[in-house]
Amino acid sequence: MSTTPATSGAAVITGAALALGDDALVLSHRLGEWAGSAPVLEEEVALANIALDLLGQARVLLSLVGDEDELAYLREERSFRNAQLVEQPNGDFAHTIARQLYFSTYQRLLYGQLASGDGPFAGLAAKAVKEVAYHQDHAEHWTLRLGDGTDESHRRMQRACDALWRYTGELFQPVEGVDVDHAAMESAWLASVTDVLGRATLTVPEGPRTGAWAAGAGRQGLHTESFGRMLAEMQHLHRSHPGATW
Amino acid sequence: MTSDGWPLWEVFVRSRRGLSHTHAGSLHAPDAEMALRNARDLYTRRSEGVSIWVVPSAEITASSPDEKDPFFEPAADKPYRHPTFYEIPEGVKHL
């Protein structure tokens, strides 16, 4: 996203709201895919709660930009601004939990900072930070149980943490209009994740935290292959009936 | 009673300040921490509570049906424990 001094304040907010809103929208959709397939009934309820919180956040954020449904259903893949982490497929329960751990830790730090500021997202962040604290708590407790559970669960959880590690660097690339200290957030994130993984008897992955492709990532509208399929499913019905109300 | 090694827990919810916790139902969880979280998700997802207790069902001692009579009959003999036992002249207030 190239910025010139001429970029208006409204445009900056638009870009920021899309980034945060798309994160919430896409992760909510992925969690919604679990409905009916969670490992235990109690977890059906927990995952749906998180998905609903995120969908609520997405709707507020997208509505700052325009019509929530037009934005969700009528944009092309390259116009979505979510980080690649949230679009990663659910995989097994360990992958879903690793994605939750990485993302909710980031989101909690982000909304914590936004809530304490006086920017355009302070009000939303103040409400969301409470929801997100619970999401992080949920992810942390499951990480501990899967990491320090059986041999199989340990192996699966380690594999998931490793696989998603490369998508975590992108979360801390500055987003214009998101007025937070990204570097401080990144070190707080690393400290928090390192602590949880350690207590879960898991090893902090060693690989790079950004992709090798220098072209950019989700915040620039470059996504991973599975995302197109996700959008095709999500948008199909809405797009099949142009102009209809539901 | 367990579900894949997840014991049963009884859930008590305080619906608002000033009221006592009341039994809301039960659920399965591997441990107390998860039981609390599951209880929050399940029994307070429409803001039904401000505080939750969870107790392993197996830890509850209950009066058994055989003992029902000695447990509950004596109270029935003591109507003087209830305010309606006393006759108060009409018009006397605040009693």
Add this chain to the structure above:
Amino acid sequence: MTAVTAGTAETTGAPGVSDAAVAAEQAAYEAVFDAAVAADERIEPRDWMPEAYRASLVRQIAQHAHSEIIGMQPEANWITRAPSLRRKAILMAKVQDEAGHGLYLYSAAETLGTSRDELLDKLHSGRQKYSSIFNYPTLTWADVGAIGWLVDGAAITNQVPLCRCSYGPYARAMVRVCKEESFHQRQGYEALLALSRGTEAQHAMAQDAVDRWWWPSLMMFGPPDDESTHTAQAMAWKIKRHSNDELRQRFVDIAVPQAEALGLTLPDPDLRWNEERGHYDFGAIDWDEFWDVLKGNGPCNEQRLSRRRQAHEDGAWVREAAAAHAQKHRVDKHHAEQHQHTGKHGEAQA
């Protein structure tokens, strides 16, 4: 509600007591039970109850719980394709409620001494049933609306009287379920109304869904009274308060004017108001289809059950991990406490 199985007839069979004495005690218990049911009192888990009453309740509550869980599938089928974010949030919340309701009901069944594992096992092996309605597919978005309006509508008609069921935990679970479900039917009706008043294609989609769901919804009340094996006893025990046919008629009477307000027709040429009866007459239900679907030959029986089994099997390692973690940490905690104890002891000595 404790995990302890309620006192059963075994408690009366002390050794050395004559058969006559046992029979007399049994009769006394039975009289107390009958009197409680007659007086509209609730039976609670630790009360004595006839074994047949217990078995009948377990069967009914389990089937009800299974229906909630299997019933998540046809609607979850549309979560990822919901055509607006508002509808998506509503649908997610609804499917989540169904998981919650399944949980309430399994809990109620557990008070009768049957574990959730046992019940799930019976569901997965096909030994216990769920409502046949969920063996029909959701082919278009309008099916989500039709399920809300007709299937939830029929379910509510069935469930409201269960809030006064003679078994306390079941009645209490149903009070909670009915309270929470009040939005389920309304959201379905609202979704259908939007379609019916929408574009031509949307209207056609709504009509098609109602055409497919109407008859299966009427079958949800179960076989006609003269063919229902469980009704008479269940009514005598006040587990059930109204017969299948009574409830079906009540549902039809409510649904007909609702369909008119929707601007949709119901697929029954014989449907008309009967002034004399004060009810709507309706056409003959295809009971062959009902029995056939019940036997496992519905369009989705195999799919629903195998999806459920798959989820359960895929989740096994997660459940085991959490149990193993709890086990390890109970031991850790125990050691820590002992350690602390010895430490304090040492201090006292010093």
